Amino acid sequence: MTLLLRSGQGVLTLLLCLVALVRLPLLAPDAPFPFGMETTALILLLIAIGALVSFLPIGRLARVSVLLVTAHLAAWLLIGGISGNEGQARLSYFLLIAASWLLGWRCISELAEIKPSSRQFTMALRLLIPAIFGAWILILWEAITRGAGIPFILLPPPSAIWDRITGSLPILAADVRQTILKAVLFGYLVGCAAGFIVAILADRVAFLRRGLLPIGNLMSALPIIGVAPIMVMWFGFDWQSKAAVVIVMTFFPMLVNTVAGLGASGSIERDLMRSYASGYWQTLCKLRLPAAMPFIFNALKINSTLALIGAIVAEFFGTPIVGMGFRISTEIGRMNVDMVWAEIAVAALIGSVFYGVVALAERATTFWHPSNRGG
Amino acid sequence: MPDHITRTNLRTHRTHGWPHRMTASPASVVSARKLGLTFQTNDGPVHALSDVDLEVEKGDFVSFIGPSGCGKTTFLRVIADLEKNTGGEISVNGMTPEEARKARAYGYVFQAPALYPWRTIENNVALPLEIMEYSKAEQKQRVQRTLDLVNLAGFGNKYPWQLSGGMQQRASIARALAFDADLLLMDEPFGALDEIVRDHLNAQLLKLWATTEKTICFVTHSIPEAVYLSTKIVVMSPRPGRVTDVIESTLPRERPLDIRETPEFLAIAHRVREGLRAGHSYEE
Structure with a gap:
């Protein structure tokens, strides 16, 4: 009994395997590329091994390694077999996906309980745990969209989005150059610098402090949807008008934070x-x-995300035929949802890197602040 | 009876004729005459200082003692030009407090160490030197010397938050000493520290005073601390803040910690306590 209690996920996994075994095959009878007997047996075997090993008192690292291999190999085989058979998966297929997910869960919870012995190991764990977590989001997304045959327009599977990203690198690169390297970067730098300089002027000159800060308040309340078309009228269709929107958006957070600071x-x-x-x-x-x-730095971090949003949304209101916002608005009209998702993925990646760089600079600069002293 | 002696000293002090111009005797570092300071608050005026007459001579160690609100910190802040007096006259080194501040005539040690957490101890001590534009080599040499003086050599590369409270306060004293001002103003510098550390720092401070020959104005709540450290004890009382007694200490300048058990020490402490009590009954 204590043996069973040691791994709740293991028990559940074995149960799911049993039910799946009864309800074979994995795909509907008329599926174009059915799973072979050997593959099905291998998947079942991998999951069973993983589940059984999770009970064994063989040391945490050994258990984790076995779980890591079995769970992800099983998931890999399951996902590999579904492509081409969209919408043909039966209950047993989803049960096995759930079973391998349980093993993955077990793997993460074992990892999270490891007390790391060295700095490098701590760093590796800090990266590995969220990486496995993220991988499972993608695995489940892929298995469910393909297995259940969810319409492409509603939600394309991640593999299709990845194919689109790798297949349209020149287009994505041109969009990034237009939106990020020109509009966002320029607008961010100018907006933050202007907010900072005006804050210092307002600190030095009482008349500005009394008169300008309330006006600045008003500026922060301007809706971006309203400002963007005006900026396009003023500064033309190219990136300058988007940079202007970004400046308007980033100016005020920097002003207020610097004055407070x-x-x-x-x-x-x-x-x-x-x-x-x-x-x-x-x-x-x-x-x-x-x-x-x-x-x-608080303002710089807030602004790093605001700038990205501002530039992309502003491109909805007229641009030359390049740019991330332009691509999203036109491709959604042409039902090329995978391209929209590709742009979203690229924007998310760049936004995270942007934020990460600012956060790293913050840690280096304000190491003395009580919230940073420990690390 | 030491009481008798100090009283005599006191009388001579009080009857000491004031010079007509503000430039008092050349040895006088701080000279206050009928000094008053009234804060205007929403609840009406608050008389923080009223009719304070005081001479601090070169090389003196003057303690200001009294209950909260007696204006001892305010008096120190007026000397430092951190507050402006609203009545009477005061001179610091023969100048107005503002001129003295601009001439960097004093070092101020606050109740809290007020070290900048983004600077190492070394750079904190170098802060006034940077502002006063000493050369890099001179800065380095002075930082080294003052850190040695407060026994913090070897801690220069630490950040303030890596040091104990007592060490932080010693670093802040080093910072006040770094630019060689002759006058040291200390506002309850050891108030937040425990008794054992405080005893130790008091002994160190006396040694420091002996080696550097500075004039020190020292605000405190503690009677033993005031008696142990001072050549002159100024007893103050609140509402309005005023001086009730000035006691010239008869203790020798060389003072081991166990001097605090001698009858002479206890007699002066008794005198201080009497002065504090008198100020209090006057209020009621």
Whole structure:
């Protein structure tokens, strides 16, 4: 009994295997490319081995390695056999997918309980666990869309999206160049710099502080959907108008955060600078800006995602025939949903990298802040 | 009876004739006359300081003691030009406090260490030197010297948050010493530390005072601390903040920690306590 309790997923997996065995074959009788006997047997065997090993007291690392191999090999075989047989999967197919998913789950939960012994190992675990997790999202997505024959228009399987990405690299590259490298990067840099400079001016000049900050507030409330067509009217169809939208969107978060950050230094620290007869700029550079860094990085992170959204949405309102937003809006009209998903995937990837770079710079700059000291 | 002696000293001090111009005797570092400071608040004016007369001479170690709200910190802040007096006159090194501040005449040690967490201890101590535009070589040499002075050599590369509270406060003293101001203003610098660390730092501070020959103004809540450290103890009382007694210490300048058990020490402590009590009954 204690042996069974050791792995709940293992018990469930074996049960699913049994039911699947009774309900074979995996695909409908008229499927064009049915699973061979050997393949089906191999899949069942792999899953059974994985489930049984999960009970064995053979050391965590050994269990994890066996689970890792069996779960993913079984899933690989299952997914490999379904392509071409869209919509032909029977209950037993989904039961086996569920069974291998349970093994994958078991694998992750065993991994999560490992107490890493070295730094490299910690890093590897931190990458491996979310990687397996993400892989399973894709595996389930692929198996369900293909197995159940979900219409391509509603949700294409990830393999089709991947094929589209690899097949249209030149188009995607041109879109990235237009939208990210021109509009987003330029708009982000100019918008953040302008917000920062105006914040310092407002700090120095009381008249700006009183007059401009409330107006800035108003600017932040402008709906981007309304601003984008105006910017296209002002700056033309090319990337300049998108950069303008990005500037409008990123300016205000930076302004507000920098103003808040400049007020963040303590009164004792400021008295200290006064006791040294320190000038305005010296106090700014040596005390107030370093103290404002956590706030400024906060704005940089918020803006990294805002800029991407702004540039893509702005392209819906007129562009030359290139750009990520343009591609999304035209390809959806032509029912090329896989291209839309390809653009979404690329945008998500670039957005994550963008955010990650800013977050890394933050950790290097504000290592002293209580929230970063541990790591 | 030491009580008798100090009282005599006190009388001479009080009857000491004030010079007519603000430039007091050349040895006078801080000279306050009828000094007053009133804060305007929503609940009406608050008299933080009223009619304070005081002379601090070169090389003095002056302690300010009194209950909260007696204006001892405010007085220190007026000397430092962090507050402006609203009445009377005050001179620091023969100048107005503002001129003295601009001439970098004093180092200020606050209640909290106020070290910048993004700078190492070394760079924190170098901060005033950077602002005052000392050369790189000079900065390095001064940082080394002052860190040695407060026994923090070898900790220069640490960040403040990696050090204990006592070490942080020592680093902040090093920072105040780094640019060789003759006047050191200390506002309850050891208030947040435990008694054992505090004793240790007090002994170190006396040694430091002896080697550097600075003039020190020291605000404290603790009677033993005030008596142990000072050549002159200023007893203050609240509402309005004013000086009730000025006690010249008869203890020698060389003071081991166990001097605190001698009758002479206890007599001065008693005198301070009496002064504090008198100020309190006056209020009621």
